[in-house]
Every structure is written in structure tokens, then in C-alpha cells.
Amino acid sequence: MRHYITIVLVALLLLAAPVAAAESGYEVLYSQWTKDGTIVSANGCYVTPEITNGSNVHLCVKKPGGYAETNYSASVDGLIHYYDQLRIYVIDVDYAGGQVYLELSRPTSGGGSTSASTGTRVSCDTPGQSALGGDKVSFPIVIQNNDNDDRTYSLSAQNDYPELGWTTCFSYGDKTVYKVNVPGKQSKTISFDVQTTSSSTLGEKKLIAKVGDKSIDLYVDITSVNHTADLSAKYGSVVESIGNKIFYELRIKNMQPNENDYLLSVTGLPENWYAQFKEDKASTSEMAEVIVPAGSEKTIFLEIVPPYSVQPGEYNFTAVVSAPGKDTLTKDLTLKLKSSSDMVVSSGRLSYETKPGQPVEFDVYVSNTGKGAALTNVMIETQAPSGWYVTVTPEKANSIQAGGSQKFHVKIDPPGNIVASDYGVTLKVKSDQTAKSIDYRITVTTDSYIPYIGGAIVVIVLVSLFVVVKKFGRR
Known part of the structure; x- marks a missing residue:
């Protein structure tokens, strides 16, 4: 039995030997778990550990006899030298248990580490x-x-x-x-x-x-x-017809605790294009910068103005917001321009005079002032008083190309027994793309016999007076 005990003791001594001789030139005086706030004495020095959860271990070390009290901060495997009196080694920290494993050693007469005991570390x-x-x-x-x-x-x-x-x-x-x-x-x-x-x-x-x-x-x-602000767009890609106004709704969010002034610009625009920032779509003022209060957001509008000669296609550019501290925010934007068609309806006059049963004839011109796209299936529908007849020649135009026009001949026939008055006739020009209406006033007049009747009455009266005067004048 004693034989086994001897073997165990020798094994324990062999295991402990490396700890005591962890580094030549030092003698380990203390090596064990130490509770937070416990004062440990070694080589005349007093060491008090303070453990803060999740951070380094704070050590207060002092020694009477002219040595200043010093506070240290060390992490696991941290090594501290207190003057030439004590070496403190933080081996491990148990934050949950509130304890730290300390090893306290003193320099032996053989010297120790020169770099640790002299100079600067x-x-x-x-x-x-x-x-x-x-x-x-x-x-x-x-x-x-x-x-x-x-x-x-x-x-x-x-x-x-x-x-x-x-x-x-x-x-x-x-x-x-x-x-x-x-x-x-x-x-x-x-x-x-x-x-x-x-x-x-x-x-x-x-x-x-x-x-x-x-x-x-x-x-x-x-x-x-880690941006100090955020830039977003309600729609990053917009599809619009050539000739229409183009807007992007942008939002700037200030994520800082102070008010900031942001510079606004656009990069990557094609040649001869123009861009301007506005506070709202209806505004006539252009913005070069915008102020956003702390922790707030601001909505602005970016209007893109292509040249008149722009062609249908896809275009890309970038909105740039420059924030304080050299924080530059960008938002890539896409514009898809499609061909447009626009209808203009015109005629020489909007009012005409006629008599009952007599037709009114005139020409109506339908023009396509759009860009690229044609007007298709163009025809004229009519609205006229009951008993009136309206004919349009030709009945339909299959297409009117951009920049082109089509003439329609209109004939309006009022009835023969109509009363003299003003009448309205509406022409509605329709196509697959759009429609427009134009109103005409037709004034119908009739011959009047009242002047003749009045003249006859005057003649009869004059003749009657002449006869009376002549008859009674002889007496």
C-alpha cells in the first residue's frame, strides 16, 4: 500500500515541477484560483484582483517600503512585472464563479528576464x-x-x-x-x-x-x-414615354444625433441631359443641398430632363448624396424610355352657318406629334342632333406615323324643316393610343317674309289715305 502511495506522490511532484519552474529565474510563490477582491500576499507584496464580467482583470498591487501602489489591467495569459519584486501571471478567469487563477513569482538570485525587469515594455x-x-x-x-x-x-x-x-x-x-x-x-x-x-x-x-x-x-x-445616413428610392427603375416628365422619389435618412447638410448631385448622365433636385414635383426651385434634422428623414424628388432628340432605350445614372465625414451615398437609377404618340386635332373654324337642308362641309386634320410611335386605327365618331346626318371620309386611317398627319373630310346635313337656331355637333377622334374631342357650333338661319308684309301694309295704308284725301278734298 505504501508503495502505491509513494508512486502517486512522485507523480504529483513531477506534474507540479513544471509549474514551479515555469520560467527560469523565478520562483513561484502562489498559484491557485483567487476570489474577486481577495488580498493575496507574496514576497511582501499585496495583490488584489477585481473581476468585471466580459472585460480584463484589474489588479491592484502595493508593497510597503517605498513602492508605489499600481493598478494594472490584464487579460488571460497576461504577464505583469511589479518593479523587480513580483511577477504576476493571469492564467485563467472564471467570470461566472467570480475568480481568477493567479500565479505570483519572485525573481531568484540568478537574475530573471532582463527585458522584463529593466527597460520598457x-x-x-x-x-x-x-x-x-x-x-x-x-x-x-x-x-x-x-x-x-x-x-x-x-x-x-x-x-x-x-x-x-x-x-x-x-x-x-x-x-x-x-x-x-x-x-x-x-x-x-x-x-x-x-x-x-x-x-x-x-x-x-x-x-x-x-x-x-x-x-x-x-x-x-x-x-x-457603417453609413451615417441612408439613401433609398421608391422606384429605382422608371418606364416613361418620350416627352413626359420624369421623376424619382428619393428618401434621405439621417442616422446621426445631429442635424446634417447633404450635398446633392447626379453622375453618369448621357450627354445633353439635365437633372435637378426638387422639394416636390410642382416646385419651380432647384435644390443643390438639403438639411435633414437629427434622426429624421427627408423626401426629395429628382427630375430628369432628356434632350428633345432623345431616342427610345434604357439609360442608367446614379444619384449621389454627400454626407458629413466623407460618407458618400449612391443610388443607381434606371430609365427606360419608350416611343410616344401624341394627337393634335385641328380645323379651320369651329362655327359655321347654313340653312335648313343645306350641308356644311369642312376638313379636319389629325396630326401625330409624338416621338417614334404611330397612332393606329384612327377614326372619327360624331354626335349630332336628331335627324342630322354626318359623314366622314375616309372612315378610318390605319396608322399615322410620328410627325405625320391625316385629313378627314366632314359633311354635316341638317334637316330641311329645322327651326333657325344654334346647334352643337361633336367630333371625337379616337385611336388605339389616345382620343380627343372637338365641338362645333352650327347656326341654322331661315328667310324672313316679315319685311315684305310690313312693306305691303305701308303701301296699302298710303293708298287708302290718298283715296280718302282725294274723295273728301273735292267737297
Whole structure:
């Protein structure tokens, strides 16, 4: 039985040996799970861990006898050197259980790591971060001054992507800094801030933060674009006839907490085309920019004006909205122009005079003033008073090409026993594409016998007076 116990103890000692000798030059004094807030003593130093769920472990380290109390931030596998007194290694963190596995070691007389116990050490717990284009990314950089003397470090950055428009700066607390002082045997955590742009290309980008003569490589992986605004169209593709007005309804949404002014433009228009932005379709004013309040949206209209000589076909162009911070929004638009036909009906006069039973004849001209498309099956329907007869020659025109016209001869026959008056006749010109009406006034007059009767009465009266005067005049 003792033999087996001896074997087990030897095995345990062999397993523990690598832990104690994790790194030559250090002696492990403490290695176990430690509850949040527990004070651990090692080599005369006092270490208190503070665990915040989902973030780094904060360590407060102090030692009496002239050593400053120092606060550190470390992640799993993080290594901290407190002066030349203690090395602190964060092996693991149990956030659910509120405990951290710490290994505390002291340098042996043999020395230890020179780079760790003297000089400067620069580290970052999160050297690679993912972000959206337009986001701000902050890297916490720990500067450990392992020397006895205080040191002031100059801060600078190397950005190999100037075309992206990224800006960088260092901050400490609420201040932007370009130099930082770290007392001897202490550390400070500064932030290296990177402001990306919405025009950033996707993928990993490398930046270099420089602290004195030390540098650290940092990486930002752009996964997608984070726009500060949104541009949408009610209909991105419009079908319209040549000659008609063409509008696109656009909506700009401001997703920022402040009011913004957006510049408006169109790219890719064919030659001699014209575009203008309007607040509404009926507006006569053109807009070059639009103001959208914070968190609101604005609807505007883009009117496209092709030249008179435009041909049927499909045309593509792009609406561009330039937002603050170099955030440019685009919306591809398509216009399908089709041939148009437009009917114009004309005649010499709209009113005529005639007598009962006498016809009225005139010509009506139907013209196609459209672009490309023909008017087909053109005919004239008539509406006239009862008893009237209207004939149209020819009865129908199979087609009238764009730019062409057709003459129709109209004959209107009023009845012979009609009363003198004004009468209306309507001609409705119809085609497969459109229809138009034109109204005519026909004034019917008759011969009057009243003047003759009146004249006869006057003659009779005069003759009667003459006879009376002559008869009584003799007496």
C-alpha cells in the first residue's frame, strides 16, 4: 500500500515541477484560483484582483517600503512585472464563479528576464479588433517602465492607408496626448484611437503605435460599411414615354444625433441631359443641398430632363448624396424610355352657318406629334342632333406615323324643316393610343317674309289715305 502511495506522490511532484519552474529565474510563490477582491500576499507584496464580467482583470498591487501602489489591467495569459519584486501571471478567469487563477513569482538570485525587469515594455490586450467602416476603434496600450527613473515617452503612429482618410490619436483620460510620463517601476495605460471612414475597403488594416523607441502592431478588420445616413428610392427603375416628365422619389435618412447638410448631385448622365433636385414635383426651385434634422428623414424628388432628340432605350445614372465625414451615398437609377404618340386635332373654324337642308362641309386634320410611335386605327365618331346626318371620309386611317398627319373630310346635313337656331355637333377622334374631342357650333338661319308684309301694309295704308284725301278734298 505504501508503495502505491509513494508512486502517486512522485507523480504529483513531477506534474507540479513544471509549474514551479515555469520560467527560469523565478520562483513561484502562489498559484491557485483567487476570489474577486481577495488580498493575496507574496514576497511582501499585496495583490488584489477585481473581476468585471466580459472585460480584463484589474489588479491592484502595493508593497510597503517605498513602492508605489499600481493598478494594472490584464487579460488571460497576461504577464505583469511589479518593479523587480513580483511577477504576476493571469492564467485563467472564471467570470461566472467570480475568480481568477493567479500565479505570483519572485525573481531568484540568478537574475530573471532582463527585458522584463529593466527597460520598457509595451503591450495591448486587444491588438486586433473588428469594426464597421465609420466606427471609432480604441486600443488600450499598457506602458510598463521597469527602470528606477521616471521616463517621458513620445507617442506617434504609422498609417499605411492615407487614401482611406483614417485619423489616429493617443488619449489619456479625457485628454489627447502626444507625450506621456511614466514613473519608475510603474505603468500607465493610454488609448490609441483610430477613426475609420465609411469609405473604408473591407479587410484587415495594419497600424503601428510607437511609444518612445518601442512599437506595437495593431490591426483593424473592416467587416462592413457603417453609413451615417441612408439613401433609398421608391422606384429605382422608371418606364416613361418620350416627352413626359420624369421623376424619382428619393428618401434621405439621417442616422446621426445631429442635424446634417447633404450635398446633392447626379453622375453618369448621357450627354445633353439635365437633372435637378426638387422639394416636390410642382416646385419651380432647384435644390443643390438639403438639411435633414437629427434622426429624421427627408423626401426629395429628382427630375430628369432628356434632350428633345432623345431616342427610345434604357439609360442608367446614379444619384449621389454627400454626407458629413466623407460618407458618400449612391443610388443607381434606371430609365427606360419608350416611343410616344401624341394627337393634335385641328380645323379651320369651329362655327359655321347654313340653312335648313343645306350641308356644311369642312376638313379636319389629325396630326401625330409624338416621338417614334404611330397612332393606329384612327377614326372619327360624331354626335349630332336628331335627324342630322354626318359623314366622314375616309372612315378610318390605319396608322399615322410620328410627325405625320391625316385629313378627314366632314359633311354635316341638317334637316330641311329645322327651326333657325344654334346647334352643337361633336367630333371625337379616337385611336388605339389616345382620343380627343372637338365641338362645333352650327347656326341654322331661315328667310324672313316679315319685311315684305310690313312693306305691303305701308303701301296699302298710303293708298287708302290718298283715296280718302282725294274723295273728301273735292267737297
